Amino acid sequence: MGDSVLRESDWRALTVSPRKRELFVEDLYFRETWEDLVRVAGERAAETLGPLAMLAFKPDGVVGRRMRRTLSFVEEEGFELVGFERVRYNRHSMRELWRWDWNLYTTDRLALSSLMHSATDTFLLLLRDTAHTGVTPGTVRLADLKGSVLHPWGPRHLRSVLRAPNKVIKFCHVADEPADLVRELGILLDRESRRELLRGAGEADADKVSAALLEEVGRLEAATVEHGFDIDETLERLTGEGRLPKDAEARIREVMAGGPRMSFDELAATMPPATDGLALWDFVLVASWVTPLEREGHVGLLPAPTAADWQGRHAPGTG
Structure with missing residues (x-):
């Protein structure tokens, strides 16, 4: 069997960005995880992604003791935890995860990011949006709640709740759209871990999964230095x-x-x-x-779509 062919309806459920579609159709990580999802969910693969969201703590989120606060925030905002994996970034995975942003950032920031992202284990969370109505994907709603580096954070944004000190120390990362969730699972997890996580998402007991995560958080924090980031x-x-x-x-x-x-x-x-x-x-x-963080005259190659972009697609007359 060859790779599964994504239908037009699949792509419409995955992204509102034509450029992202062009890039991801040839992307190794996206292709691998899409096959896993088809294996698990069959014809309903794209539909299954609608309410799902992904949040990954950065090592500074572990050291800064922001994991429990983050879990409380997402649960209060209507997301329930349906799975998690303990992961560790390395110099390659962090470059791939933000591949289309590094052209904006300096090599000084690359050196700094290589140092901080490989410093400790962390956790990847798979969440389900209980408020999902079929219009705005869970990934997009969570990304809007997190707060964008391009705009000031409001008091209700996760960045503000976590008291992120600047645009480098931000404690966590979220997938921007369903297509990004697929690709990023391929970067951070191996095949069996991806499939197990996706299989378990549909029947998970959120309370039990949250309790299990908090136990693991306690173990990791006990083995990791704490820093206040003041x-x-x-x-x-x-x-x-x-x-x-x-x-x-x-x-x-x-x-x-x-x-x-x-x-x-x-x-x-x-x-x-x-x-x-x-x-x-x-x-x-x-x-x-x-350190200098951004290269003058450069912008990210894949700006993140917002909930307004997804809602605009469903506006009268947009097809």
């Missing part, structure tokens, strides 16, 4: 411990006040990054404030 407290502690010279602290605060940014290598020469523990996260936090 930049002022961190700089004062580093200077007080003699790990950061006062002139270096002054240079960092100059950057934070709008002065010229420091390259990753410049910061590393002043404050060598550790490989683990609190010192690693001290470096990550400082770097997230002072």
Whole structure:
């Protein structure tokens, strides 16, 4: 048997982006996971994705102790947990996950992201939107609730609830559309894990799954250092411990006040990054404030569609 052919109705259920459709039809991770989904759900594969959403904690979400708060938020917003897997990013998976954003970001940010994303295990959550009506997919509603890096976060956005300190330390990631959920499961999980997760989603007892996740969260947190991600407290502690010279602290605060940014290598020469523990996260936090993050004149190659885009498709006269 060859690959399953996606019908027009499948693509309409997966994305509102013609460009994403062009890219994903040839994407290895998308193709593999779509076959898994067809194996599990058959002709109803695309329909099955409608209420589902995916949230993956970043290592800073583990170290910053934001996992329980996030789970409470999504449950209060009408999402129930139907499955989870313990995962670990590496330098390759984090590049693939955000493949169409890296053209916007600097190589300094790439070095920083490689360091922070490979630092610890974390969890991938599969959620079901209990408010799903068949118009806006669960992925899209959750992405809107999370808050976009392109717009200010409101008090009810997850980014605000989690008190994300900046646009690097954001604690979690969500799939933007059903098509992204399919592709990203292919990046983060192997074949058997994907199929098991998808099979279990339809009959999961959300309360039992949540209880199991919280037990695993407790185990992971017990084995992982905690960091508050407060930049002022961190700089004062580093200077007080003699790990950061006062002139270096002054240079960092100059950057934070709008002065010229420091390259990753410049910061590393002043404050060598550790490989683990609190010192690693001290470096990550400082770097997230002072290194150049974006390349001028560049934009992401696949802007994320919003709920309004999906609702517009169903407006009278749009077909």
